[in-house]
Amino acid sequence: MLCSPAAVECPKTLAEALQLRAAKPQACLMAGGTDVMVLIERDVIKPTEVINLLSIEDRGVRAIECNENELCIGALATHSQIWHNAQVVKNAGILAEACASIGARQIQNRGTIGGNIANASPAGDSLPVLLALDAEIELQSVRGARRVPMSALYTGYRRMCTEPDELITRIFIPIKKDENVNEFSWFRKIGPRRALAISKVMIAARLQVENGIVKDARIALGSVAATPVRAPKTEAALIGHAIDPSAALKLSEDIHPIDDLRSTADYRMTVATKTLSTWLSSLCG
Ligand SMILES: Cc1cc2nc3c(=O)[nH]c(=O)nc-3n(C[C@H](O)[C@H](O)[C@H](O)COP(=O)(O)OP(=O)(O)OC[C@H]3O[C@@H](n4cnc5c(N)ncnc54)[C@H](O)[C@@H]3O)c2cc1C
CATH class of the missing domain: 3.30.390.50 (CO dehydrogenase flavoprotein, C-terminal domain)
Structure with missing residues (x-):
């Protein structure tokens, strides 16, 4: 069994999570934990504080929604939710395919798209797909929200242009199509x-x-x-x-x-x- 002495904060709302992130920028963020738990088990990281993002109940960071211009995917949506979602299959089929190819069912049921993006591995399966789809990544902090194009998110090996108090909250994918194209x-x-x-x-x-x-x-x-x-x-x-x-x-x-x-x-x-x-x-x- 994996044991860690880390104190775990379980914010119920996004606002609470952003406050915690601002107060404790050194704390380890955990969503599905499929990358983080491996790092803890291998002693690569030894967090003393963890912010458990999966406890957030706000619909915005969990839901998959669609309007006539864009598809919006909450960062806490799991790979399974994504590849089973009819709007994703219809409007961003290659993202559904990528999420269905991640790990096996257990990993797809637990791992999130926000975690895949933030893990920033060059081998992360959703990353080239989000690039090809011209996705924008929403980052939020207590200071507000901003959208960063996927093409500008990564600044180097496993490095992102995020500030220490920011969380990935949503992913936007343009879907408006020209009928002649x-x-x-x-x-x-x-x-x-x-x-x-x-x-x-x-x-x-x-x-x-x-x-x-x-x-x-x-x-x-x-x-x-x-x-x-x-x-x-x-x-x-x-x-x-x-x-x-x-x-x-x-x-x-x-x-x-x-x-x-x-x-x-x-x-x-x-x-x-x-x-x-x-x-x-x-x-x-
Ligand atoms: C057996 C196994 C097989 C796997 N197979 C694949 C595969 O085929 N393809 C693939 O791409 N990946 C694979 N992975 C890696 C992993 O499952 C994915 O990267 C997954 O999407 C991570 O999501 P998570 O929610 O579990 O992230 P976590 O482990 O919770 O977090 C990962 C990183 O993201 C940060 N983070 C998480 N959420 C946020 C957020 N909202 N805002 C800011 N930072 C955040 C965390 O601090 C951490 O640094 C595999 C892992 C395992 C253990």
């Missing part, structure tokens, strides 16, 4: 096996195509750099033309993966290029 999206996680494996490479992509021409493109990757990254040269090679699978070759100018315990740079580059090219080819048929 066809949208295609895709998520691929490559790992040694389907479940319970850290990814070697992840790719999320979203194309908007009007009259056969790519109007806009988002290609985002995980596990190939210190943070999740966009592939701007590949995106530029796609935009303004009919879908061209050879644009995937531009990934070699966008990403510079490394060799590590999980994979080699060569494998990551090859598999990223081939899978993207295969997906693009499937759209041409």
Whole structure:
């Protein structure tokens, strides 16, 4: 059994949690605990104080809601809630796919999207998808709320642009679609096996195509750099033309993966290029 002498605060409201966060910025935040508990068990962290976010009852940080412009996901929504939600499946299908690929059912039932984002692992499965979907992350403190685009959230390896008194509270995903535009999206996680494996490479992509021409493109990757990254040269090679699978070759100018315990740079580059090219080819048929 895992024991810790840490004092645990259980705020019932978001306002209470923000007050606690401001008063105790050094306290360990815990949502589902699927990352935090592993770190405690391995003695990587030894918190003396824990703020248990899952005790917050406010609907705003738990619910998944949708209006005509955006999908709003509370940071405490679990991966299971997300991939079972009809609005997510309809409007952000690749996020549902990513959440359904995280760990096994126990982890999906407990782990939250806010925890996945804040854990800031380059191998976090929801991260490249949120990048490809142009998500914005809402941060709140006792000083107020602000939205940060996913593309500006990470400042380095496991570092975010958050202030010490801020919590991640909601995730916003734009969903307004132009009726003349066809949208295609895709998520691929490559790992040694389907479940319970850290990814070697992840790719999320979203194309908007009007009259056969790519109007806009988002290609985002995980596990190939210190943070999740966009592939701007590949995106530029796609935009303004009919879908061209050879644009995937531009990934070699966008990403510079490394060799590590999980994979080699060569494998990551090859598999990223081939899978993207295969997906693009499937759209041409
Ligand atoms: C067996 C196993 C398999 C796993 N498989 C995968 C996988 O396939 N893919 C994957 O991406 N991850 C995987 N994970 C990692 C983990 O489950 C996810 O990252 C999960 O989403 C973390 O959410 P949580 O709520 O449990 O976070 P916690 O462990 O509670 O917190 C994680 C970090 O986020 C911070 N935090 C949490 N919520 C907030 C908030 N609202 N605001 C600010 N900071 C916050 C915490 O302080 C901590 O630093 C796995 C973990 C385990 C143990």
